[in-house]
Amino acid sequence: LSRDVTDAYDRWAASYDSDRNRTRDLDGRVLREAGLPVAGARVLELGCGTGRNTTWLADHAAHVVALDGSEGMLARAREALAERPVTFVHQDLLAPWPVAEGSVDLVLVDLVLEHVEALAGVFSAAAGALRPGGVLHVCELHPYAQLAGRGANFTTAAGEVRVPVFLHHVSDYVNPAIAAGFHLRRLGEWWVDEAEPAPRLLSLWFQR
Numbered sequence: 001l002s003r004d005v006t007d008a009y010d011r012w013a014a015s016y017d018s019d020r021n022r023t024r025d026l027d028g029r030v031l032r033e034a035g036l037p038v039a040g041a042r043v044l045e046l047g048c049g050t051g052r053n054t055t056w057l058a059d060h061a062a063h064v065v066a067l068d069g070s071e072g073m074l075a076r077a078r079e080a081l082a083e084r085p086v087t088f089v090h091q092d093l094l095a096p097w098p099v100a101e102g103s104v105d106l107v108l109v110d111l112v113l114e115h116v117e118a119l120a121g122v123f124s125a126a127a128g129a130l131r132p133g134g135v136l137h138v139c140e141l142h143p144y145a146q147l148a149g150r151g152a153n154f155t156t157a158a159g160e161v162r163v164p165v166f167l168h169h170v171s172d173y174v175n176p177a178i179a180a181g182f183h184l185r186r187l188g189e190w191w192v193d194e195a196e197p198a199p200r201l202l203s204l205w206f207q208r
């Protein structure tokens, strides 16, 4: 996890939830409407950020472990979710996770993997954390949107900050997931509005 990414998110944390961000809003809808088995589940959220989705997860899950590499983002999440059944951990997703083998029912990743160059490690760690039959749901910027120049960015008084990103094609997600033992159950492509020619988000529902 590069310092450039964590520094950028530490700076973005104060305005991440209030900035106009149609990608973030669409992701929130995709996650909530996916029909995932969240009720009563032991959930692991990768890259929870300010806890925008964690709040909804905590309303339904038995318990949530939420990992993020930015202290600034985590501080917001901890504040928003005090007294909730959530364990927040400051954690680089590229380092070994503090999660027991097979102890989780559901792993969620939203708008994080554009910052991770090689995805195989994340998929194999997710497979290790999940019990057999457990679900991994990924929702990320669609490669068409990345190719159109989109990527995590925010504006400060000094101008636009673009967080470092890597382009991932659909096969970059699907093949390492299959190699880690996952089955692809559903693939979704999501538009922010009909005026855009290409989907903004890609969602992938995998089962272990």
Ligand SMILES: C[S@@+](CC[C@H](N)C(=O)[O-])C[C@H]1O[C@@H](n2cnc3c(N)ncnc32)[C@H](O)[C@@H]1O
Pocket: 001, 005, 006, 009, 024, 027, 046, 047, 048, 049, 050, 051, 052, 053, 067, 068, 069, 070, 073, 091, 092, 093, 094, 109, 110, 111, 112, 115, 116, 152
């Ligand atoms: C765009 S935010 C998304 C946050 C949240 N999932 C959401 O949808 O609002 C991306 C988050 O991923 C985290 N992140 C990116 N790369 C990471 C890594 N290698 N390890 C841990 N966290 C990482 C950042 O710190 C940031 O909080």
